[in-house]
Amino acid sequence: MTDRSLDELGPVDYLVVEFPAGQQNFTGEGADELVRLHDAGIIRLMDILILVKDADGSVEAMELSDLPELGELERLEAQLVQTLAEDDVAHLAAAMDPGSVAGVLVYENLWAAPFASAMRRAGGQLIANGRIPIQAIIAAVEADAALEAEGA
Numbered sequence: 001m002t003d004r005s006l007d008e009l010g011p012v013d014y015l016v017v018e019f020p021a022g023q024q025n026f027t028g029e030g031a032d033e034l035v036r037l038h039d040a041g042i043i044r045l046m047d048i049l050i051l052v053k054d055a056d057g058s059v060e061a062m063e064l065s066d067l068p069e070l071g072e073l074e075r076l077e078a079q080l081v082q083t084l085a086e087d088d089v090a091h092l093a094a095a096m097d098p099g100s101v102a103g104v105l106v107y108e109n110l111w112a113a114p115f116a117s118a119m120r121r122a123g124g125q126l127i128a129n130g131r132i133p134i135q136a137i138i139a140a141v142e143a144d145a146a147l148e149a150e151g152a
Helices: 029-039 071-077 086-094 110-121 134-149
Strands: 012-019 043-053 059-063 101-109
Touching: 029 043, 029 071, 043 086, 043 110, 059 086, 086 101, 101 110
Parallel strands: none
Antiparallel strands: 012 101, 043 059, 043 101
C-alpha cells in the first residue's frame, strides 16, 4: 500500500457522485481538483471507478486505466489500491438511475491521519461516523431563514 504502517492510516471514506442522463458536462475540472487535493497532501486516492448504467439497467464499471484521456490523473493511477470488489460495484450501481454515469471515489483523509493514529494509540476505536449532505445543510439554513422572516 505505502511505506507507512497500518497504524498511521487516516480515515478512509468513499463517495459516489451521480450524473443523471442529459446532465453530464464533464470538463476535467473535478479531476484537476482531485489531483490538487492529492498533491497538497490532504487526501490519498485509493480507488476510482466510473460506473455507467444503461437504460436497460446493465452496468459497466471502468477503472482509470480503461479511460482514454486521464490528464493529470494518469500519474496517480499506478498508486491506486483498488479496494472495491465486484459486489461493491453491484451495490453502488443499484442506487443509480438508468442512463446515468457515476464516479466512485475511495480516499484516505491524510489530514486526519495523525489524529486518528493518536486516538488508536490511546486505545480509542471509531464507533460511528457520518456525513451531512450539503443539500441537507442548505435546506436547514433556508428553513431557519424562513422562520426568522416570519418572526418565529
